Amino acid sequence: MSIAELLDGIRPGPWTVKAACGSGSGPDVDDFHARAQAVQHAVSRFCFTYCSARTECLESAIQREALHGVQRHGIYGGLTATGRHDLAVRRRKAAREAEGAGSAS
Ligand code: SF4
Numbered sequence: 001m002s003i004a005e006l007l008d009g010i011r012p013g014p015w016t017v018k019a020a021c022g023s024g025s026g027p028d029v030d031d032f033h034a035r036a037q038a039v040q041h042a043v044s045r046f047c048f049t050y051c052s053a054r055t056e057c058l059e060s061a062i063q064r065e066a067l068h069g070v071q072r073h074g075i076y077g078g079l080t081a082t083g084r085h086d087l088a089v090r091r092r093k094a095a096r097e098a099e100g101a102g103s104a105s
Helices: 003-007 014-018 029-033 037-050 054-068 081-104
Strands: none
Touching: 014 054, 029 037, 037 054, 054 081
16 A cells, blocks of 8 residues: 555545555655654655655645644655645745735735
8 A cells, every 4th residue: 555545545536546655666654754854855855756646645635634633744745744834834824915915906
């Protein structure tokens, strides 16, 4: 079972068939939850370099974490839990600013 299938277990999507982590040639499943930065960097590089489902994987993780209040952990879509949190915060801030700009005109 790939990381993508684990992640998308609640709501399986067709994108999981494109998951590079399901190919058996990438990092070990445990490495996707490693705490060592060197391992995290290697996994992230693998996702960005080889996975054509990276965007879907990232969006699925961010949605799941936001909607279900799931504790962030592991690397999905090439981003660590901190990276996904920072991205979600930046997106919310940008949405608020766009809303403010729209109401000011
Ligand atoms: S981005 Fe990484 S974790 Fe997500 S499906 Fe691709 S290889 Fe797996």
